[in-house]
Amino acid sequence: MNTFGHLLRVTTFGESHGPAIGCVLDGCPPGIAIAPEDFAHDLARRATGKTRHTSARHEADEVEILSGVYEGVTTGTPIALLIRNTDQRSKDYAKIAAQFRPGHADYSYWQKYGTRDPRGGGRSSARETTLRVAAAVIAKKWLVQRGVTVRGCMTQIGDVVPRLHDWSAVEGNPFFWPCAEQVAELESYMDALRKSGDSVGAKVMAVADGVPPGWGEPIYGKLDGELAAAMMSINAVKGVEIGDGFASVAQLGSVHRDVMTPDGFLSNHAGGILGGISTGQQISVSVAFKPTSSLRLPVQGLDVDGHVVDVVTTGRHDPCVGIRATPICEAMLALVLMDQALRHRAQCGDVGEMSPRIAGNINITGAKR
């Protein structure tokens, strides 16, 4: 189960400190222009070592295209992407091999498989998400050609929330934070946290604009269901919301329901999805990231023989994994959308020809999304 997607299928492989990580993107339509340098921007956005607030792994993350692209254009055959691991520092993890870090997948992998690759978290390392970001570069290109754009930002870190939501601020700071005036405050907060050896959680939002109505499949292939699975598959995620999410619990129906007018919807509590199918409004998903479990703060743990030991993690680790998560959430949103778009085209590709759509369709979906 290292594959996701139904028509657009991403298979990833590789351990944090093995020879390489890679992915195979299968089912991609032919005719998309792709060059190795296309991956640089988004990989840099998620890269470790970008700022002092994230862990100190220094790698180029250079993507080699092994297949599926001929003369710069996708051919319809599987696209394999490879990134060599060059900065592995296996020694950092030598001691941890015989111990279980509380809150880490060390223990559950060991129980499942009877063995594990302890180097840098092995398969459970967030390094795997690099390939999702790479694969999504292709998906984003395809979506943009159809007028669909995907972006994201951080919406909470610890108990700090943005005072403003200004999309233009997001790419100007290392936190993907949508309020420029709070960035200095966050810098201080993270510095203090890193010094303390502790970590903290975060909340990230990803949105897609321009998604036409009709993407998504009832009942078990719902767009929101697949987004939930996709987001929950990211390391450290403990919660997913669509639209108003858990705030809906305390809402009245008369408030929650989004009124439609000939000029568009008057609100978007639904997050752009009804019955598992896109409505034409902005798709909105929020994701909760737990605080990193690998801390410099010692903690009581167990070793593989069941003895009590003191566990201290000395390698590089982010004080907040959520900081680098924005491009990853965007990636999963883009990949799910493209897969659903292909499936919609397959089943309903000639709906427009056969059945009249609602009059004024363009206005309705265009106004408020």
Add this chain to the structure above:
Amino acid sequence: MNTFGHLLRVTTFGESHGPAIGCVLDGCPPGIAIAPEDFAHDLARRATGKTRHTSARHEADEVEILSGVYEGVTTGTPIALLIRNTDQRSKDYAKIAAQFRPGHADYSYWQKYGTRDPRGGGRSSARETTLRVAAAVIAKKWLVQRGVTVRGCMTQIGDVVPRLHDWSAVEGNPFFWPCAEQVAELESYMDALRKSGDSVGAKVMAVADGVPPGWGEPIYGKLDGELAAAMMSINAVKGVEIGDGFASVAQLGSVHRDVMTPDGFLSNHAGGILGGISTGQQISVSVAFKPTSSLRLPVQGLDVDGHVVDVVTTGRHDPCVGIRATPICEAMLALVLMDQALRHRAQCGDVGEMSPRIAGNINITGAKR
């Protein structure tokens, strides 16, 4: 995409007011004793018409076993379950056919398919969940034989939260509410809400005890990822949390990480899942339900020609769909767990023979789960 599960596969079919609803449960091991009357208890728990707080559909929901069971025992072949729709009242929905109810899947189905079955919500009706509950009766039986039990309760309705969490209270009231002394208050609350013609959201928790460590598959078949998709596939769900969920965002890592001792874990912030794999602790998932969109309160909407109309829903509808959701969330938890258990047995069925497990395994997982 009306199928979910990888080895244990549930396919459902049927519309709210069509001739019947049904499901096919494929991949079930042979040798499980099943009788038609086994379904009655859980179906009654989710049934409509149970109390004045839920909508007034009066059906027996009698399950007919069409296949896969011989002389009262599963044979390993697909188990088809059928429930006839007997109380259909199609006339209630005649007017709604040409209108879109704000907040309802009417609109998105119409946009996707160019057509829809308007009777009672058609395929998008929560009636479909009846079959999930039925299929899960079989899964729960299989799990109980392995020491795994699944249960659930409501943990919020509107802005009311339980004052106590007493599992013994849950089955004694129509809300699956874990605090007996609040039930009268909830009754009044719901009565007032029903009179007002409005609706409200709810939060439901489902837990599984006795799950051994090792169930779940990295990376895209994670136990929590599949739980998120399963829960999000239920009607009206807008959010899913594992363990502490969104509360993790404001937690420090030193607080969140669950310390292991030879006598077990000292806490369960993780909700029993690390790296997508069960740890042996209680699996815990929480689900946000939005308020029903079909209200007696009039609202401005559109008809299929794009004209503004007043929309009033006159049929029977629950003022809080979350009230009946507890058995449904339990069902999805049970089905996901059984599917994962079978997959774990397939891949790692001989791990115990090959590799030493951690000493004191039983104590660790037994103490605090």
Add this chain to the structure above:
Amino acid sequence: MNTFGHLLRVTTFGESHGPAIGCVLDGCPPGIAIAPEDFAHDLARRATGKTRHTSARHEADEVEILSGVYEGVTTGTPIALLIRNTDQRSKDYAKIAAQFRPGHADYSYWQKYGTRDPRGGGRSSARETTLRVAAAVIAKKWLVQRGVTVRGCMTQIGDVVPRLHDWSAVEGNPFFWPCAEQVAELESYMDALRKSGDSVGAKVMAVADGVPPGWGEPIYGKLDGELAAAMMSINAVKGVEIGDGFASVAQLGSVHRDVMTPDGFLSNHAGGILGGISTGQQISVSVAFKPTSSLRLPVQGLDVDGHVVDVVTTGRHDPCVGIRATPICEAMLALVLMDQALRHRAQCGDVGEMSPRIAGNINITGAKR
């Protein structure tokens, strides 16, 4: 694994002598007109009891549409079809329950599941294929709208082969035999065989005309690969050929390769498929059916305790299962083609817009197919 297809998915359920058999056809596009009476023609073609040459089960095989069709048109939601078993004669099979018939799935089911439904072969009965034929009625309708027609005939029975291949003769005799002048001979042959209590094998061909070039997916979703799996899933099938099939073994490459001219291909040794993708020529698949294993001729066998017993099958059984196989092979061909067509539209739906096709495309594929 009672489901096949990737986008157009057929799930069947039911045992020969259980309450009912049925199927769920998922992924079907909306807008296809379907009425219960549409199924009669093809079900009659495969029906038992049609002539003295097939077994004596007398049932109407009435199809009830349980879901997915509203006001006579498919809605895009799963289509469930149900056929009640009315002529079950369970007593015929009482003795066989404790015995294994040589050459029958009795034994392998027992070994796999530790149990089995012995009534009429249970799940392993060819009765299951009724639903494939029913589901394919819908697929054939969709294909015909796109200019694709599917038909079949018998091409060998025992060691008798057609002297002529005249498609117009096929539907005029109970054997689907393409040579009218041999029908009387076949009638005598089958009468003698039935009297002797023995059975014989058969070979059936199914072809599709009008398939455009481009359907099929390398490498593991090849059109021929999926046809092979589909045909081999039919009861009693022991071999599958595409185009010249095993005759290709003794051919020279200079003979086998089908020369292309501006007016079309000059031959069709390939059976319309190259590299797993349709070429625009006629798709041609041949299928080998073994002789029925349930015979009135006694044979030494074993009972469930491992003791030697005489096995005599006294129920109704066809002396040649291949006689009824033509509509089943057609059905599998139609279902595979429609699934592939939907997948092709998903991935390559805009190839025509982006890339110039070969000049004279229509002539090439039109001339010789």
Add this chain to the structure above:
Amino acid sequence: MNTFGHLLRVTTFGESHGPAIGCVLDGCPPGIAIAPEDFAHDLARRATGKTRHTSARHEADEVEILSGVYEGVTTGTPIALLIRNTDQRSKDYAKIAAQFRPGHADYSYWQKYGTRDPRGGGRSSARETTLRVAAAVIAKKWLVQRGVTVRGCMTQIGDVVPRLHDWSAVEGNPFFWPCAEQVAELESYMDALRKSGDSVGAKVMAVADGVPPGWGEPIYGKLDGELAAAMMSINAVKGVEIGDGFASVAQLGSVHRDVMTPDGFLSNHAGGILGGISTGQQISVSVAFKPTSSLRLPVQGLDVDGHVVDVVTTGRHDPCVGIRATPICEAMLALVLMDQALRHRAQCGDVGEMSPRIAGNINITGAKR
């Protein structure tokens, strides 16, 4: 659709003359010892350039293990294998880029995707099968630990058939031919064929011994159905048979049915599979390979503009692709068997505990398989 298998999943990628080919083997149990040198034997068996009878590509086919193996043992995470393409000779294929070779996938890829990688056949090259053989090395190891062995041989080339079937002769000649005294004759035959510039077809058999009864899944996951798909996915395959295959057509049921005795089956016409499930006898599958379509003999063809051209293939090509096919057929058999074995363990892993198996089971399956 570049993935096959349900629990044991093989995804391949790469073009004949791209930078590399590779595969990801997912779902493999942990604890299997694997070293890079384990792949050498089977890769050499299928390698090009082995004898003068196969094409002249000279590559080491060195397998790099990129993931899923730690300290020489599989960890349960996806195993990625990579082979760099070092001997690409793109110039050989320059002219062919604008032409369609009759009988080659050139044309169908072009029609499907509107583009293709013309270098060495691109994705449609038999080079892709290298990875299947590599992946199957791991499957064979796992199977052997369970007493299951897989082997193969050629059983026809052109119209030459073996005079004897002597397994001990198979590995002693470049044709995998089971009759040593015919090898010289075959050498002359192939030399003459190569000189003529023509090619010929072949038939290959693969068998598995030691398969216990019970592997395989009705109805659409039948062991024979999946074998048929697996074999048909190999380049140039036009037919698949299980057991007696097409010879069954002319057999009487009284001859075909394999009689069971307390000492085992008396024959194996069924090829070890009944109802899609293994019987405990030898699994036997035969495969028809068409003659290579790339010939030095000129032929009339079309170019991409639809003009008539003379097509001559000047690169290296095998006069009989079937010669190298034996290890590939073995590989597909091994991969399908292991996938089915895992699925059987998942669903029926405790059948033995619950239900009595037939007495004398070991003798029955042991005697004649």
